Amino acid sequence: xxxxxxxxxxxxxxxxxxxxxxxxxxxxxxxxxxxxxxxxxxxxxxxxxxxxxxxxxxxxxxxxxxxxxxxxxxxxxxxxxxxxxxxxxxxxxxxxxxxxxxxxxxxxxxxxxxxxxxxxxxxxxxxxxxxxxxxxxxxxxxxxxxxxxxxxxxxxxxxxxxxxxxxxxxxxxxxxxxxxxxxxxxxxxxxxxxxxxxxxxxxxxxxxxxxxxxxxxxxxxxxxxxxxxxxxxxxxxxxxxxxxxxxxxxxxxxxxxxxxxxxxxxxxxxxxxxxxxxxxxxxxxxxxxxxxxxxxxxxxxxxxxxxxxxxxxxxxxxxxxxxxxxxxxxxxxxxxxxxxxxxxxx
Amino acid sequence: xxxxxxxxxxxxxxxxxxxxxxxxxxxxxxxxxxxxxxxxxxxxxxxxxxxxxxxxxxxxxxxxxxxxxxxxxxxxxxxxxxxxxxxxxxxxxxxxxxxxxxxxxxxxxxxxxxxxxxxxxxxxxxxxxxxxxxxxxxxxxxxxxxxxxxxxxxxxxxxxxxxxxxxxxxxxxxxxxxxxxxxxxxxxxxxxxxxxxxxxxxxxxxxxxxxxxxxxxxxxxxxxxxxxxxxxxxxxxxxxxxxxxxxxxxxxxxxxxxxxxxxxxxxxxxxxxxxxxxxxxxxxxxxxxxx
Numbered sequence: 140x141x142x143x144x145x146x147x148x149x150x151x152x153x154x155x156x157x158x159x160x161x162x163x164x165x166x167x168x169x170x171x172x173x174x175x176x177x178x179x180x181x182x183x184x185x186x187x188x189x190x191x192x193x194x195x196x197x198x199x200x201x202x203x204x205x206x207x208x209x210x211x212x213x214x215x216x217x218x219x220x221x222x223x224x225x226x227x228x229x230x231x232x233x234x235x236x237x238x239x240x241x242x243x244x245x246x247x248x249x250x251x252x253x254x255x256x257x258x259x260x261x262x263x264x265x266x267x268x269x270x271x272x273x274x275x276x277x278x279x280x281x282x283x284x285x286x287x288x289x290x291x292x293x294x295x296x297x298x299x300x301x302x303x304x305x306x307x308x309x310x311x312x313x314x315x316x317x318x319x320x321x322x323x324x325x326x327x328x329x330x331x332x333x334x335x336x337x338x339x340x341x342x343x344x345x346x347x348x349x350x351x352x353x354x355x356x357x358x359x360x361x362x363x364x365x366x367x368x369x370x371x372x373x374x375x376x377x378x379x380x381x382x383x384x385x386x387x388x389x390x391x392x393x394x395x396x397x398x399x400x401x402x403x404x405x406x407x408x409x410x411x412x413x414x415x416x417x418x419x420x421x422x423x424x425x426x427x428x429x430x431x432x433x434x435x436x437x438x439x440x441x442x443x444x445x446x447x448x449x450x451x452x453x454x455x456x457x458x459x460x461x462x463x464x465x466x467x468x469x470x471x472x473x474x475x476x477x478x479x480x481x482x483x484x485x
Numbered sequence: 486x487x488x489x490x491x492x493x494x495x496x497x498x499x500x501x502x503x504x505x506x507x508x509x510x511x512x513x514x515x516x517x518x519x520x521x522x523x524x525x526x527x528x529x530x531x532x533x534x535x536x537x538x539x540x541x542x543x544x545x546x547x548x549x550x551x552x553x554x555x556x557x558x559x560x561x562x563x564x565x566x567x568x569x570x571x572x573x574x575x576x577x578x579x580x581x582x583x584x585x586x587x588x589x590x591x592x593x594x595x596x597x598x599x600x601x602x603x604x605x606x607x608x609x610x611x612x613x614x615x616x617x618x619x620x621x622x623x624x625x626x627x628x629x630x631x632x633x634x635x636x637x638x639x640x641x642x643x644x645x646x647x648x649x650x651x652x653x654x655x656x657x658x659x660x661x662x663x664x665x666x667x668x669x670x671x672x673x674x675x676x677x678x679x680x681x682x683x684x685x686x687x688x689x690x691x692x693x694x695x696x697x698x699x700x701x702x703x704x705x706x707x708x709x710x711x712x713x714x715x716x717x718x719x720x721x722x723x724x725x726x727x728x729x730x731x732x733x734x735x736x737x738x739x740x741x742x743x744x745x746x747x748x749x750x751x752x753x754x755x756x757x758x759x760x761x762x763x764x765x766x767x768x769x770x771x772x773x774x775x776x
Contacts, residue, residue, distance in 0.1 A: 159686075159691070166702065169706060169709075170709065173709060173710060173713045173714075174713060176713075176714075177713045177714055180714065226742070258715065269712050269713055272709075272712055273709045273712060273713065276705065276708070276709070277705045277706070277708070277709045280705070281698075281701055281702050281705040282702075282705075285694065285697075285698045285701075285702060288694050289691070289694065292690060292691075292694070293691075296690055297688070297691075300601075300688050300690070392689070392690060392693070393690060394589065394590070394593075394690055394693035394694055394697070395523055395590070397694060397697075398586060398589065398590075398697060401697065401701065
């Protein structure tokens with residue numbers, strides 16, 4: 140145990156402070172920066188719309204599709220913004236109103252109302268769903284995936300490329316212990332970076348909510364949601380980390396299994412239930428507290444095929460992930476024992 | 486006897502032509518790449534979609550064989566069987582995925598080993614400029630990526646042109662032109678990304694991950710920018726989306742109205758390519774500091 144910790148301590152510094160770690164930090168902090176930016180934007184809009192004329196929602200709701208521009212202007216009064224342009228021989232006009240909490244756009248084509256778009260200045264429910272989508276589609280699938288790829292492949296394959304692995308192998312320490320020490324270092328670094336990033340972005344999401352929404356959320360689900368997001372991120376590092384560490388040991392070009400895994404995880408939602416359960420992502424998504432909205436850009440045909448499997452229970456997901464990790468690490472340790480260094484082929 | 490002082494003079498013998506020097510790198514690298522099992526697997530897999538498209542073209546040009554279209558027929562099915570810009574845009578989109586994977590596998594090994602082993606002075610000691618070196622490396626990828634993009638595209642277009650009437654070709658020759666231009670731009674973009682990643686990180690393995698990350702992470706990042714800020718301009722950051730929009734414009738296919746237009750996407754692509762080229766040129770400096 141002491142040896143594992145000594146090796147981990149030596150490696151942690153490299154994982155946290157190397158130049159390549161900068162990209163990992165960028166990936167981990169990107170959602171937090173976006174939510175922080177959105178918070179600033181919401182605050183700015185709140186102050187901007189505070190002084191704008193308010194048109195009652197009842198009046199805007201009564202305007203039927205197909206109504207003439209002049210009738211709308213007579214009923215709803217002067218808009219906040221009025222934009223006119225011509226596209227493909229069609230005269231278009233967009234009038235924006237504000238009903239006290241929503242911004243409403245009335246879109247006209249050739250003088251007749253074509254559609255109405257409504258957007259709240261800020262809706263906590265909508266934002267929490269957006270956060271769930273960002274966490275599951277970007278953070279788990281891409282940020283943690285590529286971050287762990289960078290951190291864990293570096294542990295063995297990086298040392299082989301640097302021609303420095305033999306120094307470790309000359310030390311009086313068993314290969315399994317070396318592997319565990321390196322894995323612990325990668326895990327501590329990735330869990331701190333991505334777990335911290337998840338909490339930071341969750342905090343950024345809560346920072347700009349109205350006090351009423353925030354108060355009720357803090358009293359109900361905030362703590363449990365935050366904990367599950369953090370736990371999902373950490374378990375993502377546990378699962379992906381073990382796979383990439385083993386790939387770095389077993390194969391000369393670990394990009395190929397990484398690519399296969401990326402494709403497998405990407406098509407996960409389209410696979411039959413049983414196959415969906417053969418991926419890290421399925422178990423991580425099972426732990427997420429809020430279901431993400433379906434991506435609107437997904438074509439209708441793909442939506443028909445898309446059938447996410449029923450989520451696995453939290454304890455089964457955690458146990459399953461830990462068991463797979465233990466198995467992968469066992470295989471990697473067996474490989475490490477037989478590993479012979481041949482720098483010439485790198 | 487040791488020689489302490491030696492004078493050098495410029496080589497005055499016969500030189501190979503510029504073209505021969507330019508093609509020297511691809512000549513050696515292509516056989517090495519084609520000997521890789523994974524590259525062959527990818528090349529074979531990339532042929533399935535063009536074959537399906539060729540089958541579709543055959544069926545669309547023999548619509549009378551379908552019982553429902555024999556006499557008068559169903560307009561919906563007839564419309565679905567039309568070979569137009571949308572068909573080629575989808576074809577190009579699918580083939581582009583193979584090109585990315587191929588670039589991620591083949592690209593990193595082109596510059597990274599030269600930088601990692603300080604081999605650049607060996608190249609630049611010969612009559613080879615930086616631009617020629619980059620061009621020669623890009624030529625390697627151009628040849629390889631053409632096999633999954635341009636070549637199948639031209640075959641599919643040629644098949645449609647030969648099966649359809651001459652009136653179709655007269656009316657739709659711009660589709661072929663748009664496809665060639667679109668693929669050329671795409672190959673240039675993917676090659677430049679692969680070469681820049683290869684030069685930036687020096688490690689083959691990490692460079693491969695970076696090529697994949699460039700496309701996948703930027704696509705994800707652009708989506709979440711759109712989601713969080715409820716905007717559409719975030720799509721501009723996605724090179725896949727930007728190039729698809731340019732393709733649609735070249736093929737005369739309409740895109741979503743509220744999404745960024747073709748010119749905006751083209752401008753962003755140019756800026757992106759300029760930035761990548763600047764990084765590549767910065768990394769490829771023919772100097773060696775001996776300490």
